[in-house]
Amino acid sequence: MSYWRPVVNAILYSVQFEKELDDQVVDRVAHSLVTEPLATLTPDEEYQALFEGLLTRAPLPALVQMPQKPAELREFLSRVAARMNSMRPWPTLPFLRLPEESGPLFKNATPVARISASVDYVQARISRGFYWGTEYGIFLPLKLRSGRIIGMFTPYWDNSDDIVLVTAAQDPDPNAVIDELLSVTRIDPGRVARLTADGPGESVAENGTSDSVPPTSEEEVTAYLQRVLGTQKAFDVRESEGVWVCQERPDPELERRRGQEIAERASRGLPPEPGGGYWIYGIELDRSSWDETYFGTGQIHPKPWQVRIDLVSEIGHVLMYRIQAVSRADPPREPIDHHVTIDKVTKKVDYRAAPLSRFLIDAVRQITHPHYQGEPWLTTTTFDL
Incomplete structure (x- = not known):
C-alpha cells in the first residue's frame, strides 16, 4: 500500500500559508515527520512513501491548493525526504499508535489500571487520537518503546466514562506498564489507580506529584x-x-x-x-x-487564525474573494474556506452560503477598510486575526 497521497496531503496542509518553502520549512517538516509520525505510520513508512512517489513521479494530490508549480512542490518534497534521510539513525519513539485493526490483540487483555479522565483529556496529554465507533467501543492501542502493547478502552464500568488501561498479554510486572506509560505522556499520576483483585487500588501519584491540586501562587x-x-x-x-x-x-x-x-x-x-x-x-x-x-x-493564541484572502474574479462591478484560514489554537479548529462577493458601487457584501460570524465580518473588513482609505481593491493579502 502506498502512503504517498496521505503523507503529501499532510505536508502540504502544514505549509500552505508559508511564503517560501525554504530550508527552515524543510527542517521543520522533516523533524515533525521523524519525531511525530502521521497517524499510525512510522518514520520509515513516511520516508518510503516520499521516496517511491518521487521516484515514480506519482501524481500530486490536489486536496490542498498551493501557489507553487508542481515542479516546485516536487523539489520541496525531495528536499524533505533528503533531510529525513540525513537525520538517520532516527530516534526510537516512546510509543506508536497501532491501527484500528489491532483490536483483536486485546481479546484476552489484562486490566491493569483505571484512568479517571475523559477521552479528550487523555488525547490532549498524549497527542494521539482514540478510535471511535468500533466494535470494541472507543479505544486507543499503543506499542510502547519496550515492546509492550497496551490499550485504553471506554466505556468499561457501568455509568462511568473512566478509561481502563489494559495489556494485550499477561505482564509479570503491571506496575512497570503503568510507570512506562506515565514516563512518556503527560497523564497526571493522580488520575491513575492500579487495579487489584479487590478493585481499584491507591493512586500511583507520589506525594506532591499530582496536578489535580489547584495552585495557590x-x-x-x-x-x-x-x-x-x-x-x-x-x-x-x-x-x-x-x-x-x-x-x-x-x-x-x-x-x-x-x-x-x-x-x-x-x-x-x-x-x-x-x-x-x-x-x-x-x-x-x-x-x-x-x-x-x-x-x-x-x-x-492572541490572534488564533492565519488568514489568506485572494481576489478570485471581477465581473463588472462585482468582486469575488476567497477567504481561507488555518487555526493556530491547540487543539486546532476546523480550517475555514469561504467565498464572499462585494459590489464595488453599493459596497454591499454578500456572504453567500457562509454562516455569518465575527471572524468573517473582521476578515471582510480587511478587504473593505483599505478601499475606504482611498486604496485600490486588494488582490491578495495574508494576516493574523
Whole structure:
C-alpha cells in the first residue's frame, strides 16, 4: 500500500500559508515527520512513501491548493525526504499508535489500571487520537518503546466514562506498564489507580506529584505549566476574576530575529510579514481539578487564525474573494474556506452560503477598510486575526 497521497496531503496542509518553502520549512517538516509520525505510520513508512512517489513521479494530490508549480512542490518534497534521510539513525519513539485493526490483540487483555479522565483529556496529554465507533467501543492501542502493547478502552464500568488501561498479554510486572506509560505522556499520576483483585487500588501519584491540586501562587502556576508542557520557558502570571492568566514571555532571540526581518522588509518597501504572538493559558481557580480545566480551556493564541484572502474574479462591478484560514489554537479548529462577493458601487457584501460570524465580518473588513482609505481593491493579502 502506498502512503504517498496521505503523507503529501499532510505536508502540504502544514505549509500552505508559508511564503517560501525554504530550508527552515524543510527542517521543520522533516523533524515533525521523524519525531511525530502521521497517524499510525512510522518514520520509515513516511520516508518510503516520499521516496517511491518521487521516484515514480506519482501524481500530486490536489486536496490542498498551493501557489507553487508542481515542479516546485516536487523539489520541496525531495528536499524533505533528503533531510529525513540525513537525520538517520532516527530516534526510537516512546510509543506508536497501532491501527484500528489491532483490536483483536486485546481479546484476552489484562486490566491493569483505571484512568479517571475523559477521552479528550487523555488525547490532549498524549497527542494521539482514540478510535471511535468500533466494535470494541472507543479505544486507543499503543506499542510502547519496550515492546509492550497496551490499550485504553471506554466505556468499561457501568455509568462511568473512566478509561481502563489494559495489556494485550499477561505482564509479570503491571506496575512497570503503568510507570512506562506515565514516563512518556503527560497523564497526571493522580488520575491513575492500579487495579487489584479487590478493585481499584491507591493512586500511583507520589506525594506532591499530582496536578489535580489547584495552585495557590504564581510560582506554582509557572512550575505546573513548565512541567506539563515540558518546557523551561518563563510565563507572566496574573490572577483575574477567578482565572489565572498565563502568558508566555517573549523569547529575546526570536524578538531579535523578528526585528531583523521587519527591518529587512522595510528596506525593500514591504510591510512586516504577519506573525508573532505568544501562547496564553487560562485556568479557572474554582475547580477542584486544575489540569482538566486547563486542558478544557486549551491554548489560545492572541490572534488564533492565519488568514489568506485572494481576489478570485471581477465581473463588472462585482468582486469575488476567497477567504481561507488555518487555526493556530491547540487543539486546532476546523480550517475555514469561504467565498464572499462585494459590489464595488453599493459596497454591499454578500456572504453567500457562509454562516455569518465575527471572524468573517473582521476578515471582510480587511478587504473593505483599505478601499475606504482611498486604496485600490486588494488582490491578495495574508494576516493574523
